[in-house]
Amino acid sequence: MTSSFHEITHRRLTVGNVEIFYRETHPKDVASPSPPILLLHGFPSTSHQYRGLMERLGGSFRMIAPDYPGFGQSTAPLSKTDGGTFEYTFDSLSRSVEAFIDTLGLTRVILYIFDFGAPVGMRIANRRPELIAGLIIQNGNCYDAGLSAAARRLMSPRSDDPAVTAELAGLLTPEGVRFQYMTGASRPERIAPDNYDLDFHYIEQPGRKQPQLDLLLDYKSNLPLYPQWQEWLRTNLPPALIVWGKNDPFFTAAGAQAYLDDLPNAHLQLLDTGHFALEECLPQIASLIGHFVAGLSNK
DSSP states (O other): OOOSOOOOEEEEEEETTEEEEEEEEOOSSTTOOSOOEEEEOOSSOOGGGGHHHHHHHTTTSOEEEEOOTTSTTSOOOOBGGGTOSBOOSHHHHHHHHHHHHHHHTOSOEEEEEETTHHHHHHHHHHHOGGGEEEEEEESOOOSGGGBOHHHHHHTOSOTTOHHHHHHHHHTTSHHHHHHHHHTTOSSGGGSOHHHHHHHHHHHTSTTOHHHHHHHHHHGGGGGGGHHHHHHHHHHHOOOEEEEEETTOSSBOHHHHHHHHHHOTTOEEEEESSOSOHHHHHHHHHHHHHHHHHHHHHTO
């Protein structure tokens, strides 16, 4: 009896002053016409969130999942907030990922954008539209309509608001990390506790918590760019698959629906789960992605 799972290799490369850790799969057909799928993770997670998806689809598609600077197995340069030289902003993360893409020599990618991956990936797409062969969008918001009341509160324009800072810091506690995985899950027993425990373990490593807080405080910088990203979608009309946990406490299903205004040919699938949809709906999402990417290859 053969297994349907496929090997994942684990590598590191240096980009600037950061060592980037990444996971990669290699399809059985080395001449596969599909561009690689670049999987951009969210908060407070790492490329570890894609392990199951890569095991399922890695035999058919090249898949590459990096950890951002300050996340997971990648190194964490000292934050400027703490007197260091690295600025933990979404613009900075996007520059690091773009340099990672260039270092690997990738010229076309299918971009999987989830949570933090949306503002990172859309910045890259806007600068380098020729890179983007397609989009897989999973709870990665680009619309005001997709922001829940809680998200709007946490994106207060006042960086000195102590109540907002305290609430954001609460997301870096064990309870805050678990909340992001469990809220909205229709079958919470499917969510492995190892996942949120591992995320919290990384956050607790020396020099890691301030970068996370810096990025949470910087998230509001993405909102003024939403119209620019929407214009990019309308102009470039990339093939797109949208899979969305409709019970997400931060990014609502209205944000998923809003993509169809700019990408009318995109396929949208709402799922009865929360923010980390892969944890509960992996088989369904993997099937949708497999068909989507295979369809791109046949065009």
